[in-house]
Amino acid sequence: MEKNNTPLPESLGSLLKSIGPGFLLAGAAVGVSHLVQATRAGADYGFILIWVLVLACISKYPFLEFGPRFAAGTGRHLISGYKRLGKFSYWTYVLLTIGSMFIIQAAVTIVTAGLAERLFNFGLSPFLWSLIILISCIALLLIGKYPGLDKSMKVIVSVLTLATLAAVLMAFGAKHHRKSYGN
Numbered sequence: 001m002e003k004n005n006t007p008l009p010e011s012l013g014s015l016l017k018s019i020g021p022g023f024l025l026a027g028a029a030v031g032v033s034h035l036v037q038a039t040r041a042g043a044d045y046g047f048i049l050i051w052v053l054v055l056a057c058i059s060k061y062p063f064l065e066f067g068p069r070f071a072a073g074t075g076r077h078l079i080s081g082y083k084r085l086g087k088f089s090y091w092t093y094v095l096l097t098i099g100s101m102f103i104i105q106a107a108v109t110i111v112t113a114g115l116a117e118r119l120f121n122f123g124l125s126p127f128l129w130s131l132i133i134l135i136s137c138i139a140l141l142l143i144g145k146y147p148g149l150d151k152s153m154k155v156i157v158s159v160l161t162l163a164t165l166a167a168v169l170m171a172f173g174a175k176h177h178r179k180s181y182g183n
Contacts, residue, residue, distance in 0.1 A: 109133055 041049055070081050082090045113129035124132075140148050 038053070067078050067081075070076075071078055074081070079090075079093070082093045109130045110126060112133050113126045116129045116133065117124065117126055140152060144151070
């Protein structure tokens, strides 16, 4: 059996620093479809659409697994990898990215604005919430750069994880409560 020579982190700070890229990947991989549409589909259809979830995970896995491995192994960004594959791969990537980035950005921003409007109830319109969110994100990236993004993603993904666990526990508690009272 091969021995793992990876040193153990000495403190919580070094542990968080070592898992930072994983938090960024998790934050990037979780989007509007995961937070809103998947949960709604689960509520509406139960487990009948589980095959779609499995198919989505299988089709996304190679990109989420080998993209970061390429970058870590070569020290180059993923776009250079597409360039090495040839013009067709590179331009397909560029066109798909440009063709979808505005739609994805708009969808994520408006859903986040809708959530903020419901959560905070300050009487602001979705347009104003969208503007606040976009300005905040741009400021975070301009001022904090990568370390600011890294720290904020650690907080966001941690809060989302805890909220998801709390929701699951409450759902099981409500189900058990209904069963015990015969409802």
